[in-house]
Amino acid sequence: MTSGATGDHERRNRRFWDTDADDYQAAHGEQLTRGATWGVWGIPESDVGVLGDTRALDVLELGCGGAQWSIALARDGARCIGLDQSRGQLRHARHAQRDAGVTFPLVCASGEAVPLTDESFDIVFCDHGVFSFCDPDRAVSEAARLLRPGGLLAFNHSTLLHTLCWDAKTEKVRKKLHRPYFGAREFDWGDGTVDFHLTYGDWIRCFSRYGLAVDDLVELEPPSTATTTYGSYVDPKWAARWPAEEIWKARKR
Template sequence: MNNDHVSINRGVWNDDAANWVAVGKRLWSLATPEWGNWGIPDEDLNLLPKNMADMDAIELGCGTGYVSGWMARRGARVTGVDISGEQLATARALAAEHGADITFIEGNAEATGLPDAAFDFAVSEYGASIWCPPDKWLQEAWRLLRPGGRLVFLGNHPLSLICSPVDGSPANRTLHRPYNGMWGADWTKVEFEPTGVCFNLTISSWMDLFTETGFDIAKYQELYAPEWASGTRAAIPADWAKYYPVEQVWHLKRQG
């Protein structure tokens, strides 16, 4: 594991921010949220509460802030945290364009510095959920939530990682990495599309960590590419993702 993941990932997202502006604009403008690489409608997954009026919500690793925008539209008081100042510049511009009153904070989702028990709901879609060590960001999410508060996060399914070649080329039907002892992957020096340092765990290790941290599991979802899908997204071919889960969603509740 690369211990300098924070500065590496900050640099990756600052350098790549311009390439996410158009995506951010499209997602901010959606009438109904869509999730993950294949844009699965929220009515099929229910990641966000339908009515978030009077809720304090936080997005951990918000990027261009579209999930924060969706929550604000549903009535929540929203805080978005991200390590990339360049991504947050886009988020603030799009929030202003859409008239969304959201507090955006440049900071590390592993240690936000925000008050204890300040939020009713926390969410991460490809933010802290994959770019931060799970034990660190989950402990912070637990601290930020009020007792009974909910955390929902979406990220790569562990199977998509072990089926991804070590050179960064698209996933295939061969196992390229051990499942036992999985921690994630360092993509900084791969041959194809180098990025940063991402994190993942085996399913049983996720479950053990939730228990240790103080979360109950309310629901678990495995996401596939829809039948209409074609091509490759984020190094995952649609033909692979129709047969094997490409993403996972955990719905958790803070104990006590």
């Protein structure tokens, strides 16, 4: 693992997800089709109430993968658009739409340059999508541009604590800090993916730069009965003691 700017994260992440899409959907497709659920533990949206009632709202999912989240929202009456830069993932999204009997637009583009109209969405969201794999300034400025005034940006991602405790040698999250908190930004994991993590102060200042104000930060705590297809991501005992995932909620002023 190295941290520091590489500059070509979009290309590298696209290549990774195009190559990995079939394996990813084979491993996680069943969990992902359980409905509107957050993160590796599949915590139901109805338990955390992050998005609220989305019926008749314009909703954009950035980094939709197989679009299982948007399919669940569209079934309940949201007007969804799913965006992903991986053609491999979007092929699965089209199959998932067909299986579910639900259709809405799927856009192949990067979350850093979204080819959609200003102020055309009530909600922009993702679950381990664009706000994990894009430069935060570029992704947050795009979300702010796309949201209507008062609109909600919500995204789930790995906590910085999870990242700092990730032991690259054993590929496990440990009870020890493996890297510094200050200076966190771009991480190259050596597996073909590049992702981004900011300190808490840096996230709040990033939202503020683009006219968003923080509403909440929901730290996900898996119930003791939770199961996951993402077993290598975190040990359940670790996740029961420290937050491995968190959902930011910010509103356009």
